[in-house]
Amino acid sequence: MKLAYFSLSWRLMAVLLLVCGGLGLATPARADIVTLTANDNGKQVQLNVGDQLIIRLPTISPRFGWRLTQTYPGQLTPTTVHSLPGISSGVPGAPATFEIHFQATGTGGLDLALVSAQPGTGYSTLGGFFHVFVTIDKPGVAKNVNVTEYGNHSRVKVNKGDQLQIRLDNTAGAQYQWEVMPITDNVIQLVTPPPAQAGKKPKKKAKAGSEEDVTFQFQALNPGKTTLRFLYRNASNNEAPPKRDFELEVEVPEPPR
Template sequence: MKLTSLTAAVLLRFSILLLLGVTFLSPTSARADIVTLTANDNGKQVQLNVGDQLTIRLPTISPRFGWRLTQSYPGQLTVTTTNVLPGISSGVPGAPATFEIHFQATGTGGLDLALVSAQPGTGYSTLGGFFHVFVTIDKPGVAKNVNITEYGNHSQVKVNQGDQLQIRLDNTAGSQYTWEVMPIANNVVQLVTPSPTQPAKKAKRKAKAGSDEDITFQFQALNPGKTTLRFLYRNAANNEAPPKRDFELEVEVPEPPR
């Protein structure tokens, strides 16, 4: 009888310790978040961590039509599945169907995530056939490269101290117009000048005059604060001429965690 009571007490104590161990260990286990966006989130900034899942639901005129990405994002966002479903919420009341696309955050960085209606002019939405959000993907202790295109004009972006910020603007090959960076008011970010000693890359075919090409500006986030980066598309042969267009981006570098 004493042996049975002792055995029961030992088993009870072991069970309590085991439960406590599970309680102590469970908060430290990594858990990926699932972030869902609808048409109401058009133009917003989204924060993800590596491993998170992102779902975007947009209205469409029928299950036969959907949306498509304007570009791919290798090493950062991977498309896992796409569906066109009737009756699911897209953020637009009365939409006949919803296009749903699922992503997995696979690497750090910042990017303009843009989608256009698969049938321009026929898509049922209040978005005008265009959806855009800015996505940043973080991983603790890892600096990231943040890439902005002209889709991000007049928007805001948050980057961490040490991050690289790359702005890619549309240009016309052979044109007298060129992009010019306006002076930066403070020491929050700094324009990085490409090193002339960089290894030579494989020569690219020269762009044909009048064709579209990109010009890229690279910055580094130096200090906490806020600043505005502004670019003007000017006639290089006539400084008095008004700029043809401009690009503006508000940049915030938060205080690093202590």
């Protein structure tokens, strides 16, 4: 009788597992840990909310490290920082490794850029600069994707409905201005900035010659691939060659069915 009871219980358990699996009641997916080294410089990284990102980069000694070029509130939060000897950084012969941990806390896309605390030491193939583009997704949630000039000549993937914001360096009061080249397809469109709200104080004008950012806002419309191109041109002389340019390859994948 005991053997029969055990056999029946085992079969009942198997049936319950099959039913639960069919109803989508499987155990929740755990957060992933993504580790990057110097070999990943320039790559795209896909994370989900809750994932952990670890970056390991070479340093001349444990006394030196790397620093972030900006912060990413609400999207990527630094949790711990270490500078240790003997940890692989992707660069053979590097005497030490700087390690920084992040937690993905919110959806979005961002340029994650770090600069070496002591560039030019010869222990890094990065030239004192490390950059990856990080996309943090949450199923069914549109996100804001932010790209700075660090992302020049790179690629980014955005979903239909996502907002893509490109922020470029500019000099206040200069004759040169950023100009977006015409977009000939229907993959992504430039969003006209909303008019200033009545009664709202205008933004303080930047002092001539000071550094300021100019922002272009786009929205992903349809699946496909396109290239956004910007030229930094002399506004008073159309025949003058541009000082610099910015290009970004954009892919909008087919939505999941």
